[in-house]
Amino acid sequence: MNDSEKAPLIPEEGEVGFVEHQDFVSEHPFEFVYGGKIPELRLRYETYGHLNAAKDNAILICHALSGDHHCAGVHDIEERKLGWWNFMVGPGKPIDTSRYFVICSNVLGGCQGSSGPGSIHPETGKPYNLDFPKLTVQDMVKAQSLLIDSLGIDCLHAVIGGSMGGMQTLQWAIDFPERVGRYIALASGARHTAQAIAFNDTGRQAIIADPMWKQGAYDPNEGPDRGLAVARMMAHITYLSDVGMESKFGRKRRNVDESKEHFEVEFEVESYLRYQGASFVSRFDANTYLYLTKALDRFDLHSPDSLDSTLSAVTAPGLVIGFTSDWLYPPQGNREIVESLLRLGKNATYAELTMDFGHDSFLVRAPKLYELIHSFLSR
Amino acid sequence: MIPIDKKRQADFQIIARWVNEGECVLDLGCGRGVLLEYLKQKKSTYGVGVDIDFDKILSCVKRGVPAYQGDILSILKNFPDDSFDRVIFSRTVEQLDDPDAILAEGLRVGRRVTVGFVNSAFWVNRLSAFFKGRRTINEVYTKPWYESQPSNPFSINEFEDFCRVRKIDVENRIYLSGDWNSECSLSPNLFSGYAIYDLATSV
Numbered sequence: 001m002n003d004s005e006k007a008p009l010i011p012e013e014g015e016v017g018f019v020e021h022q023d024f025v026s027e028h029p030f031e032f033v034y035g036g037k038i039p040e041l042r043l044r045y046e047t048y049g050h051l052n053a054a055k056d057n058a059i060l061i062c063h064a065l066s067g068d069h070h071c072a073g074v075h076d077i078e079e080r081k082l083g084w085w086n087f088m089v090g091p092g093k094p095i096d097t098s099r100y101f102v103i104c105s106n107v108l109g110g111c112q113g114s115s116g117p118g119s120i121h122p123e124t125g126k127p128y129n130l131d132f133p134k135l136t137v138q139d140m141v142k143a144q145s146l147l148i149d150s151l152g153i154d155c156l157h158a159v160i161g162g163s164m165g166g167m168q169t170l171q172w173a174i175d176f177p178e179r180v181g182r183y184i185a186l187a188s189g190a191r192h193t194a195q196a197i198a199f200n201d202t203g204r205q206a207i208i209a210d211p212m213w214k215q216g217a218y219d220p221n222e223g224p225d226r227g228l229a230v231a232r233m234m235a236h237i238t239y240l241s242d243v244g245m246e247s248k249f250g251r252k253r254r255n256v257d258e259s260k261e262h263f264e265v266e267f268e269v270e271s272y273l274r275y276q277g278a279s280f281v282s283r284f285d286a287n288t289y290l291y292l293t294k295a296l297d298r299f300d301l302h303s304p305d306s307l308d309s310t311l312s313a314v315t316a317p318g319l320v321i322g323f324t325s326d327w328l329y330p331p332q333g334n335r336e337i338v339e340s341l342l343r344l345g346k347n348a349t350y351a352e353l354t355m356d357f358g359h360d361s362f363l364v365r366a367p368k369l370y371e372l373i374h375s376f377l378s379r
Numbered sequence: 380m381i382p383i384d385k386k387r388q389a390d391f392q393i394i395a396r397w398v399n400e401g402e403c404v405l406d407l408g409c410g411r412g413v414l415l416e417y418l419k420q421k422k423s424t425y426g427v428g429v430d431i432d433f434d435k436i437l438s439c440v441k442r443g444v445p446a447y448q449g450d451i452l453s454i455l456k457n458f459p460d461d462s463f464d465r466v467i468f469s470r471t472v473e474q475l476d477d478p479d480a481i482l483a484e485g486l487r488v489g490r491r492v493t494v495g496f497v498n499s500a501f502w503v504n505r506l507s508a509f510f511k512g513r514r515t516i517n518e519v520y521t522k523p524w525y526e527s528q529p530s531n532p533f534s535i536n537e538f539e540d541f542c543r544v545r546k547i548d549v550e551n552r553i554y555l556s557g558d559w560n561s562e563c564s565l566s567p568n569l570f571s572g573y574a575i576y577d578l579a580t581s582v
Binding site for chain 1: 403425427433439441443445446447448449454457458459
């Protein structure tokens with residue numbers, strides 16, 4: 001109450017600038033938790049900053065469902081779109097690339113260059129489609145660990161991720177405790193609520209019900225675009241909050257052409273969501289969407305025994321961050337992870353940010369989030 | 380006038396005296412984590428803080444003190460019996476919604492409970508109420524009532540009553556005088572400004 005503290009000096013910020021992706025290829029068969037294997041494993045990834053001689057300054061960033069390996073910088077001068085966490089990653093930023101070697105990989109099962117249902121089976125020369133094995137978050141993490149091996153890194157300074165990336169982060173801390181120096185999980189949880197599973201399945205049904213899906217064996221140029229766009233529109237609503245949507249769109253209308261069809265875009269929010277749906281289709285694969293959402297629904301740290309028994313493997317200090325307006329992965333789901341860790345006598349911190357951006361709050365630049373991550377990583 | 384951080388040092392030192400080397404400590408209403416940092420340095424404790432306010436948790440993170448942002452009663456209910464060697468309420472009890480239930484939970488979760496509080500019956504407060512008809516405003520309570528959080532101040536005698544009624548064993552009690560520095564033994568309910576109690580559950 002009476003003691004005040006000065007905010008730490010945050011150094012001048014810079015940008016990582018132009019970046020290029022790289023591909024990790026393992027020619028050994030990769031086996032999945034549920035059984036099934038693929039003859040070779042590919043992960044597309046980007047790195048920023050430099051690995052030091054001791055190889056102990058690496059930070060792994062795990063992306064969310066619709067994210068990818070491009071989390072900072074730009075690919076070329078034509079491209080205006082920055083990496084999805086550009087405000088967080090760069091010289092002088094909380095994930096400081098002048099100190100840390102930062103790695104971000106496209107997940108296993110993804111569709112941006114990593115092995116997934118859309119990639120070509122090296123033996124048959126055809127896409128895996130639904131022959132791609134059942135996927136779990138554990139598989140994603142195991143694949144990333146092989147990438148980390150290939151970079152000659154034994155122990156990561158930190159693993160960080162939000163949403164699905166937060167689940168991977170927790171899985172890292174559980175499966176590879178000796179390789180994780182510390183971890184930060186944002187807007188995540190130990191398992192999906194019934195509501196989260198319900199939303200995911202409605203999205204999957206939109207894809208599956210699209211006649212272009214063809215049991216997953218669609219031509220990549222003629223996929224179930226309508227279904228995928230609807231799935232994305234609905235999922236996108238779950239990433240926002242009612243307050244956020246109200247302040248951004250309210251009941252604002254587009255200039256409606258009365259002569260047009262009755263159900264054309266009328267409200268701003270419709271236009272926004274349709275745009276989100278359409279742009280998602282251009283960069284995302286429907287089968288990947290099915291596989292990843294199913295992996296998330298199956299993720300359950302309460303199983304096989306209890307949350308405490310699963311988390312008992314964790315040794316690294318952790319920071320879990322919840323957001324007040326996140327109703328997809330609500331604060332309580334984040335909090336219970338730290339409650340369990342503290343019950344087990346582990347070093348864990350829970351912080352909750354009051355932000356109006358719903359689940360997507362972790363993707364929004366906010367000074368408090370910025371300072372929290374900066375402080376936790378640099379201590 | 381003694382500056383506030385000097386004032387605080389005395390109660391920190393007393394609490395550190397009671398804490399054993401390497402103990403596991405839960406600090407409820409931990410603020411910026413200063414006490415836990417102090418105990419870690421002096422007694423190599425493993426401490427966890429609890430506070431409702433994000434900025435306080437952020438300060439704990441900066442100090443390297445693990446902390447939980449949330450409600451005290453809900454986090455206490457999370458822990459099995461005797462999870463901690465010591466549960467600390469340092470200037471926290473007067474701000475609790477349900478002090479009776481929370482102190483009972485503290486005694487269940489901790490083998491020992493330390494309570495530090497400002498004695499509302501301190502003579503200066505009495506004089507201020509009697510002559511001015513106003514509450515005391517000093518370097519600890521700097522704000523008028525309309526800028527303060529709701530608070531439920533109590534006196535040393537009232538706390539003694541509580542321990543008796545609830546059959547709580549008082550293992551140790553230390554009274555500090557008005558400067559919160561030197562110890563005070565004479566009529567503490569009148570002359571002591573700050574009290575620190577070391578409690579245990581009656582067996």
